[in-house]
């Protein structure tokens with residue numbers, strides 16, 4: 422049996438657009454995901470988050486399920502369009518839902534961890550250029566300020582952004598996430614403004630002396646060379662630059678990686694979105710790093726790829742329902758690498774989990790694949806801790822099945838099953854398994 426430290430934080434994670442619903446409640450405005458999901462061909466079966474899991478109304482039941490699960494902390498995100506539904510308008514009613522949610526969490530002794538931005542940008546801001554417009558940084562600070570003023574005494578763990586790589590590149594270069602653009606130059610600008618807004622909000626938080634901790638969550642995906650060939654190794658290094666170093670370096674080293682600056686400026690022209698002083702802001706000390714880990718990418722050199730001459734190999738065996746290869750050992754190596762190359766700050770796995778095609782049989786969901794996946798990743802995390810690694814907590818993605826972005830409701834990541842007809846929640850076997858892990862604080 423492997424024991425986790427007594428203070429280890431077991432949790433689960435969700436995001437506003439993926440679970441809340443309540444699309445028009447208490448003055449909520451429109452988000453880019455409401456708009457994106459109306460466009461034909463963008464989201465599986467043109468599904469959307471209008472109702473989602475109806476967490477907006479069913480949160481007491483959901484918090485009850487969290488409490489029975491035994492989690493110490495719950496990671497959720499705020500919906501920006503609830504607070505700022507239109508240009509120039511602050512909607513105080515949009516705070517009410519979160520007050521109720523926090524009441525409920527506090528009553529059950531569950532510590533909140535809040536993400537400020539998990540991709541649901543108000544459309545009025547998108548209409549002003551969204552994250553491509555540098556002015557958004559000020560809007561983000563205004564929004565964060567309201568959250569800190571309202572909840573700074575109740576929420577002690579803040580995450581500025583969730584996975585800026587996805588918001589920037591899936592949203593603006595690859596076009597598969599809202600707002601669905603396919604312009605690399607835009608994506609780079611967006612990545613920079615996301616990081617800059619992160620730094621500004623860290624500065625704001627410090628200035629308010631709120632006595633909590635603030636960090637950022639990155640989706641980090643090791644780029645593993647497909648062979649020992651130096652061409653593949655170089656290709657993997659480039660994709661590592663794309664996925665990981667482009668975010669880790671400015672945050673922890675106060676600069677963008679030079680090889681990537683070269684690549685990007687050669688391909689897309691001068692990086693003149695980068696202004697003097699920006700990197701100093703982006704590199705402002707944080708209190709922890711949130712790591713979202715799902716899989717690694719096995720990379721080979723490929724001349725067909727116009728930007729990096731590198732491509733991930735499509736895995737077909739031992740994959741989840743997303744087609745993502747299952748590689749728990751890469752979680753261990755990733756954590757080691759963060760520690761050796763970047764920081765000794767506390768780390769949290771802010772997301773890890775797996776989609777599988779779950780089915781209810783006789784009222785039960787026997788999701789053994791998910792149990793195995795979580796088990797093996799917990800073991801990898803334990804190994805890191807055992808060797809002295811500073812990993813403080815682990816949030817399973819996700820508490821319940823939900824709107825999986827472009828995949829709509831077709832991918833189930835939850836440890837609680839949601840019947841989208843009746844909205845009934847049924848804990849899966851993985852929930853019960855996790856309950857026992859939390860209770861014993863051990864894994865075999």
Ligand code: FCB
Nearest residue numbers: 436583584640818825834
């Ligand atoms: C991450 C997102 C999260 C969820 C999982 C499966 O990229 O942060 O919202 O969709 O993937």
